[in-house]
Amino acid sequence: MATEGEPLQGGHELDFGSGSQNPTPPPPAAAPAPPDGAFPQPAPPYGAQPGQSYPAQPERPYGAQPTQPYGVQPTQSYGAQPTQPYGVQPTQPYGAQPTSYPAQPGQPYPAQPYGPQPPRRSSKGLLWGLIGGGAALLLVAILVVALLVVPAITRSSVTAADAVKAYLAAVSQGDAKTALGYLESVPSKGLLTDEVLKESNRLAPISHISVAKGGEGKNSATVIASYRIGDKTMSSVAYEAYRIKDSWKIANGVSPVSFQSLSGLDATINGVPTAKLTDAYVFPGTYELALDSKYFSIDGDATFTIVSPEDAAALYTVKTALNDAGVAQFRSLVRSAVEACVAMKTLATPCGMDITAIDLSGASPVEGTVARTLTADGSAALDNLKPESGGSSPTVVSSYDSISVDMKLQGSDGQTYTVTFGGYLNTPTVDFGAAAPTVTWE
Structure with missing residues (x-):
């Protein structure tokens, strides 16, 4: 075994620092031989370059580890094994290769964890896994938005003005069922039928429907509408609407009518007999009275345009006369x-x-x-x-x-x-x- 400060037996002394910017320091004085019973000093660390001297190691108590800066690797002569104190086990089996390589000057190499490394996923598998997981999360988020946000948007997008306009459009098209869907409960639907609306539109169709938006509260609204019935313009007709659950209902979309002035005369209105009508209502439109009587007729105009209860009041005072x-x-x-x-x-x-x-x-x-x-x-x-x-x-x-x-x-x-x-x-x-x-x- 080579000793400190001596070249390897059978070889030549090599100089690795002759052309370097950091010349090799001169070798230190030889350390004195240890007294009897003392443990020898450790040899130069693994990886030391031949011909490169190192300062002598100070004496330390049995079992103490040498102190050195963090990250500095111990140097030793090439091929020489460090001497261990008696009874101390080496940190790795004899002849085993170190798990890390010595750091290059000025560039320490990070130490690798000891022991076998777990198998790694390929980058492509990880990428597809992330994409798949992200897509699933995105789908769940979309469903949550659809279930929670979309109904709220739908409710808020339908206004009272929209309901009034759709109601009047249904009336103008003779669609009584759709029109009734925009109203609150009506006691009697005897005159709220497609047949009555068909005759109303024959007499004077509804057209040029216009509804003003704005002024809508959270649960109630007054909607101003204008439209024409035949050649008559109905302007600034006010409709009262109320929010019921998720829709708007019109409170005054129909007008009450009475046929007491025609009692016993076999009267009809837009072709429907009035004898058995009680608490009757009519849609906005035109209505014609007729008498199925041998001796009587309507005294005056028999056609009425009704869009409000005030218009319907004219039916209370209808006069009849003998023909x-x-x-x-x-x-x-x-x-x-x-x-x-x-x-x-x-x-x-x-x-x-x-x-x-x-x-x-x-x-x-x-x-x-x-x-x-x-x-x-x-x-x-x-x-x-x-x-x-x-x-x-x-x-x-x-x-x-x-x-x-x-x-x-x-x-x-x-x-x-x-x-x-x-x-x-x-x-x-x-x-x-x-x-x-x-x-x-x-």
């Missing part, structure tokens, strides 16, 4: 009733002309002695009676014309008296709603 056949029938019935009364001799009659309390200057009238005569003026009045509908029912018709009748009677004193004042006819009235119309006197 020509009805007038002729009324005059005939009244004449017959008047002539029957005029022929009576009694002091009192069903048609009036009662003279039971007449003053005969002290004498009293004698029953059964009354003579009544229809005058020429009275006869002419009967021929020209002007019937008027009564207030209790549209089928009840009366006449308030004056019909003159001359009357004479006998008094208890035997004298004949002419009635100048009193004894007038009552008001003739006919109810054409009765099975057999007759004259009553009021």
